[in-house]
Amino acid sequence: MVPARPPWPLRALMPGGLWRMPPHERVLYLTFDDGPDPQLTPWVLDQLATAGAHATFFCRGDRARARPDLVERLSAEGHAVGGHTWDHPDGWRTPLRPYLRNVLRGQREVGGTLFRPPYGHLTAAQLAALKGRFRVVMWDVLSRDYDPRCSAQQCLDRTLKHARPGSIIVFHDVPKAADRLTGLLPQALARWSSDGYRFASLA
Numbered sequence: 001m002v003p004a005r006p007p008w009p010l011r012a013l014m015p016g017g018l019w020r021m022p023p024h025e026r027v028l029y030l031t032f033d034d035g036p037d038p039q040l041t042p043w044v045l046d047q048l049a050t051a052g053a054h055a056t057f058f059c060r061g062d063r064a065r066a067r068p069d070l071v072e073r074l075s076a077e078g079h080a081v082g083g084h085t086w087d088h089p090d091g092w093r094t095p096l097r098p099y100l101r102n103v104l105r106g107q108r109e110v111g112g113t114l115f116r117p118p119y120g121h122l123t124a125a126q127l128a129a130l131k132g133r134f135r136v137v138m139w140d141v142l143s144r145d146y147d148p149r150c151s152a153q154q155c156l157d158r159t160l161k162h163a164r165p166g167s168i169i170v171f172h173d174v175p176k177a178a179d180r181l182t183g184l185l186p187q188a189l190a191r192w193s194s195d196g197y198r199f200a201s202l203a
Helices: 008-013 040-051 061-066 068-076 096-110 124-131 152-162 175-194
Strands: 027-033 056-059 080-083 168-172
Touching (some): 027 040, 040 068, 040 175, 056 061, 056 068, 056 096, 061 068, 061 096, 068 080, 080 096, 096 124, 152 175, 168 175
Parallel strands (some): 027 056, 056 080
16 A cells, blocks of 8 residues: 655655645645546636635646646636646656656646656656756655545545645546545545645645
């Protein structure tokens, strides 16, 4: 089972990544990977609007090109948009130059300087090449909404348990996560709001 928090060896391999924001206030940083999706992303945006929440969306370039209207809506509603490569290659399985070309191709579709590597996988050479140009964003809480072995309630429980001021929390706005995300996001937003948290983007 994938832990809610990233293992320390992974964090040690990625010293240039942003894993968590300063915990000075009761602020959470919700992030959504792999979209935009024509069905799920609008639903997520509606949930965030109801909660008065801003978030950060790490979009695949191929999906952003297919739905530029959704990328525009993300920005128009006050959310930050970052890159997540063109088509989701694994950095640990992809040589440096092809990986960087994939990153840059994806980034051209979304703009900006925020970037999250798929699976959190980067080699030392990839990280060195990227961190001078992009803000490489990792996470400290993984909801596991993508995992069919995990129920929506289990995803909710683990996310609520591990979130704390300054946490960067990963969700996915794509169909494979839909059953779990739709079951956990409204409840998580309501719980955190009642606990006095606010939600900010990473822009």
